[in-house]
Amino acid sequence: MSHANAAQPLPQPSQVYLAQRPPGLKYMMGGCGIAGCISLDGRLIAGDRIRAMLTIMEERENGLGAGYACYGLFPSRKDQYCLQFFFDDEKAKERAEGMMRFNLDILHDEKVYHHPVADLRPPYPIIWRYFANVLPKSLKSEGPKKGEEDVVIDLVMQINLEVDGAMCISSGKDMAVFKGNGFSYQMADFYDIPRYKGTMWISHSRFPTNSPAWWAGAHPLSILDWGVCHNGEITSYGVNRKLVEMSGYKCTVLTDTEVVAYIWDLLVRKHGLPIQAAAFAMAPWTYDEISRLDPESRKLATWLRFTYREAFLNGPFSILVGRSQPEVTLIALADRKKLRPMIVGQSPDGGIAYCASEECAIRLVEPDAETWATNAGSPMIAKVGKGILRTGTEHPFQGVRL
Amino acid sequence: MQGHGFTAHECDCGQGCTSFEGGTFSIDAGVDGVPMHYRELNCVIRQAIERNVDRIMLRNVTGQRYIAATASKKDLYIGIHGTPGNNLGAFLDGPTLEVFGNAQDMTGNTMNSGKIVVHGNAWDVTGLSARGGKMFIKGSSGYRVGIHMKEYGQRWPSLVIGGTAKDYLGEYMAGGTIVVLGIGSKTPSPVGVSLGAGIHGGKMFIRGKVGQEQLGPGAGIAEMSAEDEKELEGLLGEFVSYFGPVLERGFSCFTKVAPLSSRPFSGKYDKTNL
Numbered sequence: 242m243s244h245a246n247a248a249q250p251l252p253q254p255s256q257v258y259l260a261q262r263p264p265g266l267k268y269m270m271g272g273c274g275i276a277g278c279i280s281l282d283g284r285l286i287a288g289d290r291i292r293a294m295l296t297i298m299e300e301r302e303n304g305l306g307a308g309y310a311c312y313g314l315f316p317s318r319k320d321q322y323c324l325q326f327f328f329d330d331e332k333a334k335e336r337a338e339g340m341m342r343f344n345l346d347i348l349h350d351e352k353v354y355h356h357p358v359a360d361l362r363p364p365y366p367i368i369w370r371y372f373a374n375v376l377p378k379s380l381k382s383e384g385p386k387k388g389e390e391d392v393v394i395d396l397v398m399q400i401n402l403e404v405d406g407a408m409c410i411s412s413g414k415d416m417a418v419f420k421g422n423g424f425s426y427q428m429a430d431f432y433d434i435p436r437y438k439g440t441m442w443i444s445h446s447r448f449p450t451n452s453p454a455w456w457a458g459a460h461p462l463s464i465l466d467w468g469v470c471h472n473g474e475i476t477s478y479g480v481n482r483k484l485v486e487m488s489g490y491k492c493t494v495l496t497d498t499e500v501v502a503y504i505w506d507l508l509v510r511k512h513g514l515p516i517q518a519a520a521f522a523m524a525p526w527t528y529d530e531i532s533r534l535d536p537e538s539r540k541l542a543t544w545l546r547f548t549y550r551e552a553f554l555n556g557p558f559s560i561l562v563g564r565s566q567p568e569v570t571l572i573a574l575a576d577r578k579k580l581r582p583m584i585v586g587q588s589p590d591g592g593i594a595y596c597a598s599e600e601c602a603i604r605l606v607e608p609d610a611e612t613w614a615t616n617a618g619s620p621m622i623a624k625v626g627k628g629i630l631r632t633g634t635e636h637p638f639q640g641v642r643l
Numbered sequence: 644m645q646g647h648g649f650t651a652h653e654c655d656c657g658q659g660c661t662s663f664e665g666g667t668f669s670i671d672a673g674v675d676g677v678p679m680h681y682r683e684l685n686c687v688i689r690q691a692i693e694r695n696v697d698r699i700m701l702r703n704v705t706g707q708r709y710i711a712a713t714a715s716k717k718d719l720y721i722g723i724h725g726t727p728g729n730n731l732g733a734f735l736d737g738p739t740l741e742v743f744g745n746a747q748d749m750t751g752n753t754m755n756s757g758k759i760v761v762h763g764n765a766w767d768v769t770g771l772s773a774r775g776g777k778m779f780i781k782g783s784s785g786y787r788v789g790i791h792m793k794e795y796g797q798r799w800p801s802l803v804i805g806g807t808a809k810d811y812l813g814e815y816m817a818g819g820t821i822v823v824l825g826i827g828s829k830t831p832s833p834v835g836v837s838l839g840a841g842i843h844g845g846k847m848f849i850r851g852k853v854g855q856e857q858l859g860p861g862a863g864i865a866e867m868s869a870e871d872e873k874e875l876e877g878l879l880g881e882f883v884s885y886f887g888p889v890l891e892r893g894f895s896c897f898t899k900v901a902p903l904s905s906r907p908f909s910g911k912y913d914k915t916n917l
Contacts, residue, residue, distance in 0.1 A: 600747050
């Protein structure tokens with residue numbers, strides 16, 4: 242076979258499979274795994290707990306991405322933004338730092354601890370962390386009034402888009418994301434997750450179905466302090482992407498999950514919706530079901546469906562969402578038909594709440610936990626120091642007032 | 644070990660996780676808190692079945708999938724302590740499984756015959772495509788339970804849930820019996836919406852209210868016959884024999900849901916019947 246461009250021959254597969262099944266297909270059973278835990282009484286939870294929860298569900302992943310996000314991680318720097326990056330080389334790092342200095346006062350920077358593990362082959366990216374405050378001058382804008390958060394979002398989007406070989410993986414206060422392309426146990430070992438203690442953890446092991454596997458594409462996907470772990474797929478991605486792009490977010494990670502993080506930021510931080518109203522906008526009831534609600538709820542439900550029809554996440558999903566501002570919060574939500582699993586549990590002393598794809602993840606670390614399943618489209622909401630505010634089995638708008 | 648030919652470390656884990664005493668073969672699926680891989684566990688179970696053991700006890704089960712899948716020894720009993728993983732007893736054909744805890748998703752997937760007893764909850768998609776055998780769940784269940792259960796030849800699957808079930812119960816059901824007792828239910832109806840959507844065979848007995856709006860296309864509320872009461876009495880008797888007395892009220896509080904037609908989509912796809 243000859244090609245016109247002889248300098249760049251087409252890549253040839255090393256072996257041609259005819260009737261013999263190629264090796265990749267033995268991993269076809271799967272579905273991502275998600276696990277999270279939150280301290281309801283404020284005690285710190287060590288990373289080995291979340292590692293155990295996630296790795297027990299190894300059958301749900303295929304080694305193409307895993308990650309952990311820890312909240313309440315930097316008590317001594319909890320008012321500073323913690324920006325973590327993957328860099329391909331020093332040049333990308335310098336360019337990104339230059340752009341950061343324009344808007345941020347970098348107070349401290351350090352390598353994010355990681356070490357080679359036996360069965361996760363290099364190359365690894367440069368993984369770097371910056372603690373910074375937003376410079377007052379960057380809040381001045383000739384257009385609409387900008388908050389500190391908007392400055393950080395714009396900066397992150399700009400670096401992700403414009404700097405080749407640089408991707409911001411987390412940019413929130415008092416939290417950090419540890420992720421990469423590998424199995425959940427490999428990522429836990431690579432970052433030495435047990436060395437960290439925090440008030441909340443969310444985690445994800447990946448089984449990519451329709452998007453590429455790469456380091457920055459692993460979950461949790463994060464913007465500001467929002468972190469999202471997602472099992473499923475967002476078939477309405479195009480519509481959702483239009484909504485967030487109209488609001489200034491740029492989709493750069495090639496994964497449907499990133500729009501979920503941006504929608505949470507848009508609806509809850511920018512538009513000020515209560516969490517369960519935002520959850521309803523993303524996983525709304527059918528109009529037939531809405532017609533049977535009480536008049537006040539019906540009005541609210543219809544209003545949410547009309548106003549935020551582009552925030553409706555169609556397709557099967559169960560997601561864990563974390564945020565640290567104004568308080569560390571865990572949200573567990575399944576789609577409106579509950580096509581992906583979600584189990585919630587609480588320790589017998591009431592001090593820790595758990596959620597996971599499979600009950601075994603909870604039982605492994607808390608054998609006597611009380612467990613329950615959330616309802617379709619009904620979020621479980623828990624806050625550090627406040628307890629479980631919503632179990633995920635209530636009426637959709639219980640406690641919500643317009 | 645005599646008479647069954649077991650060696651000390653049958654599962655190759657090197658920790659002596661198996662023992663054989665008084666006719667019961669015990670397997671510790673999580674020695675020192677380290678869960679055994681499901682392939683290994685199922686391999687040990689299969690080896691025990693091959694050696695004609697008829698009573699197996701599993702301890703410290705933590706999410707291992709496919710336990711006893713395709714097992715077909717009629718008089719085999721497997722007791723499970725812990726949390727068995729997805730697809731417990733898939734394609735089960737004869738044995739009895741008893742879970743002392745909660746089961747995960749897809750319990751009894753395409754079960755052919757035998758029995759699964761769960762002293763706890765069994766979550767989403769329990770009993771999907773079952774074509775025979777009996778399942779008794781003491782606690783509650785999740786979404787899409789008993790979808791596409793079917794009768795086949797002389798086989799007739801039965802699924803009894805002590806607590807509640809959610810949406811799409813008995814969707815596309817083509818045979819068999821589902822009973823939901825609603826024990827501990829906080830709402831008047833222990834089942835969700837789209838109940839029996841596309842049902843064209845079998846029946847459901849729901850203890851509590853079922854509104855017209857909960858019924859899926861093809862499902863209707865039917866009168867309970869003497870034959871139904873007899874069948875229900877038998878299933879409830881068996882339920883009570885496993886979990887103790889739980890019911891005070893009689894058959895009058897049950898609502899029977901049955902297919903409106905044996906061919907609910909007739910004419911929609913099949914032009915020959917127009």
